[in-house]
Amino acid sequence: MKPFSQITRRKFLQLSGIGAATLASFARTGHAAPAFLKKQSAFISNKVQNIPTVCNMCKARCLVSCKVVNGRVVKIDGLADNPYNGMAVCARGNAASELLYDVDRLKYPMKRVGERGEGKWARISWGEAIDTISQQLEKALRSSGPKALALFAKGSSSSYIKELFAEFSIAQVNDVSSEQCGMNRELAYRLTFGNDGAQFPLLDYANTSCVVLVGSHLGENVDVAELQNLARARGNGAKLIVVDPRFSSVAAKADNHLMIRPGTDQVLLMGWINYIIDAGLYDVGYVSQHVTGFAELRRDASFYSLEKAAEITGIPAEVIRQTATMIAAAAPGVIIHPGNHSAWYGNDVQRLRTQAILAGLLGSWGSRGGLLPRTAFGDELPPVHANQQAIAELLKNRDWHGATIIKKMEKGAVRVVGCWGQNPLHSIVNPYRTRKAFMAADFVFACDVLPSDTTLFADIILPEASFLERYDVVDRYQTTAQNFIAVRTPVVAPAYEARDPYWIVKQLSTRLGRGDGFRFADVRARLDHELAKDDLSLAKIAAEGGFALLPKVAELENNVRFATPSGKIEFFPKSLSADRLTLVPNYDEVPAPPQGFARLLSGRSPVHSQTLTCNNKWLRHEMAENELWLNEQLAEKLLVKAGERLFLENQDGVRSMKPIVVKLTPGIRADCVYLVHGFGARSPLLQQGFDQGVGDMMLMTRSRRDQFSGSRGLRVNFVRLIKNGKPLDMRNL
Numbered sequence: 001m002k003p004f005s006q007i008t009r010r011k012f013l014q015l016s017g018i019g020a021a022t023l024a025s026f027a028r029t030g031h032a033a034p035a036f037l038k039k040q041s042a043f044i045s046n047k048v049q050n051i052p053t054v055c056n057m058c059k060a061r062c063l064v065s066c067k068v069v070n071g072r073v074v075k076i077d078g079l080a081d082n083p084y085n086g087m088a089v090c091a092r093g094n095a096a097s098e099l100l101y102d103v104d105r106l107k108y109p110m111k112r113v114g115e116r117g118e119g120k121w122a123r124i125s126w127g128e129a130i131d132t133i134s135q136q137l138e139k140a141l142r143s144s145g146p147k148a149l150a151l152f153a154k155g156s157s158s159s160y161i162k163e164l165f166a167e168f169s170i171a172q173v174n175d176v177s178s179e180q181c182g183m184n185r186e187l188a189y190r191l192t193f194g195n196d197g198a199q200f201p202l203l204d205y206a207n208t209s210c211v212v213l214v215g216s217h218l219g220e221n222v223d224v225a226e227l228q229n230l231a232r233a234r235g236n237g238a239k240l241i242v243v244d245p246r247f248s249s250v251a252a253k254a255d256n257h258l259m260i261r262p263g264t265d266q267v268l269l270m271g272w273i274n275y276i277i278d279a280g281l282y283d284v285g286y287v288s289q290h291v292t293g294f295a296e297l298r299r300d301a302s303f304y305s306l307e308k309a310a311e312i313t314g315i316p317a318e319v320i321r322q323t324a325t326m327i328a329a330a331a332p333g334v335i336i337h338p339g340n341h342s343a344w345y346g347n348d349v350q351r352l353r354t355q356a357i358l359a360g361l362l363g364s365w366g367s368r369g370g371l372l373p374r375t376a377f378g379d380e381l382p383p384v385h386a387n388q389q390a391i392a393e394l395l396k397n398r399d400w401h402g403a404t405i406i407k408k409m410e411k412g413a414v415r416v417v418g419c420w421g422q423n424p425l426h427s428i429v430n431p432y433r434t435r436k437a438f439m440a441a442d443f444v445f446a447c448d449v450l451p452s453d454t455t456l457f458a459d460i461i462l463p464e465a466s467f468l469e470r471y472d473v474v475d476r477y478q479t480t481a482q483n484f485i486a487v488r489t490p491v492v493a494p495a496y497e498a499r500d501p502y503w504i505v506k507q508l509s510t511r512l513g514r515g516d517g518f519r520f521a522d523v524r525a526r527l528d529h530e531l532a533k534d535d536l537s538l539a540k541i542a543a544e545g546g547f548a549l550l551p552k553v554a555e556l557e558n559n560v561r562f563a564t565p566s567g568k569i570e571f572f573p574k575s576l577s578a579d580r581l582t583l584v585p586n587y588d589e590v591p592a593p594p595q596g597f598a599r600l601l602s603g604r605s606p607v608h609s610q611t612l613t614c615n616n617k618w619l620r621h622e623m624a625e626n627e628l629w630l631n632e633q634l635a636e637k638l639l640v641k642a643g644e645r646l647f648l649e650n651q652d653g654v655r656s657m658k659p660i661v662v663k664l665t666p667g668i669r670a671d672c673v674y675l676v677h678g679f680g681a682r683s684p685l686l687q688q689g690f691d692q693g694v695g696d697m698m699l700m701t702r703s704r705r706d707q708f709s710g711s712r713g714l715r716v717n718f719v720r721l722i723k724n725g726k727p728l729d730m731r732n733l
């Protein structure tokens, strides 16, 4: 397999024709450009301003206050008195000003002038950029219809371009967060509870007695508000059980850390279920009143005795028994956490259904201290047919899946592609195929704040205003304590020629003659129109200090209505038998590592948000590159020392672009290794992030498709260490 781009930054600059004049415009002028200063003047004041907005350094949407001195953001804190994250922000929120003032930002619209991927661009006007994109979209729509177009989107700023694509019935719109995180969970929870599964249920940390995290590494995957809630729950005496092959930071705080064999989580869950049923520890009254399919569950779970579960998961039978007893003793006030990132091994819907079933068995759904179903704002729970329709769509529609779109691009069926905030080379399995697919497209446009790896393949690049420079969408929050609305608001004017996403899409919409949502003069008018439904406006929210409280719309506790065909929690969803769903979730065995290899696991860091922050100076100061977690006993056998730099090679012979530093620890099993996702950028325009650390996706050339949702689990890739050019045999201990 061909190595990924080996282009160096120096070589790139030579090739790109970004000569002295252009380079000067990329130089560290920051916000000093005269035109920009003129625009900034409206914001400049000798007084210090504290301007509220919504953080976008991850998807948690913390409310923040930006201290702006003479038009420059100097500090970001939590927004006082807000009912969500309070005064706290994480390191990434604090470092958002480094994104704003990043010298590598995309500054002007540009068009490709060399071969695709060669990296030669010329600065153009917004008019030319918008004309070119709209002409290409129109041409493809006219000649081949909506099936010839696709969009890779990420984040709330992409909501306007998604809206425009929907106007043209373009179904191939990939949202990586939905595919990798939300869809498996949505399907599992819709099937079981009939709730509006697109929404994470509310977790009643304030009243819980026990929290169970299956694979969730909260702590590394930071959500400030949730971490505060978890810490308070622990302070109130709640138990914490963490299931993870790795001793994560939250595992360090747990009463029990179960170091499970990767891919066998569902067996542990079934082992718990079987023991809880056998020992009569489930909520008999709740189950008889609210559940269908209990008999089938009891029958099928009986296969997973403590001994069987221990044999498959590698967790001692006594530990499984003890933890099952601990969970049941806390019921119904138990949070079986539904999880965040969910596409793991390609058997994910069944694993998540099993989690949901365990919550049902314990009577936790709709109970104090458990999982509280969200209700749509002002609406009743969605009716049964709406829920069934959503399930059918999730089971059948593959058009929007990233790997499906890439395949169609390879075949030439998708010819025109947009990337809006997403970096598919780091989000979709097998970046080598993704690269080839982008090379084969007729036309690619990209809109982003920074020049990511994928923007290198664009014909037209649009500079997007960073989140501190733009309005976005109306953000609605529902918590167990309070509902409220906030809107991301600019705290400084856009730098250089960056524009807000509404403005950009409005220009496209005007050229294409479609898009009623873009009839408003600007994004402020559009947002005021939306806020009017709640008798609010941007001015009112600003006057109230950055957020507006909403009335609680429903009684959350004892909310046990289910939009399933039976009107009950369905352990055994008979209505779906035609859709080949194994009715009671059975364990779909995950392939073990081949001889001499270890499973490659990857995850988050508390100081980075995937590739978004790889170029952030402050965050790189905290973590400049990723390291490889390696079991210390295995390392001793392999004669590998802490701090050594070794190459990785995967099962298909693909080697890492550079060696990775090894961290030896007893905190990981010997059959897997772990590194943080988001490193190893190949875009030479990222001065800080280019070629730093090792990109996990570069080693993920295989995936396993979930038979129900179609999402791609990536934890089916394996690696071995290469020392002095020779592979080390990573055989298990």
Ligand code: SF4
Pocket (backbone or CB within 6 Å): 055, 056, 057, 058, 059, 060, 061, 062, 085, 088, 089, 090, 091, 092, 093, 094, 222, 223, 224, 225
């Ligand atoms: S958790 Fe951190 S990065 Fe995420 S929204 Fe909150 S402050 Fe921002």
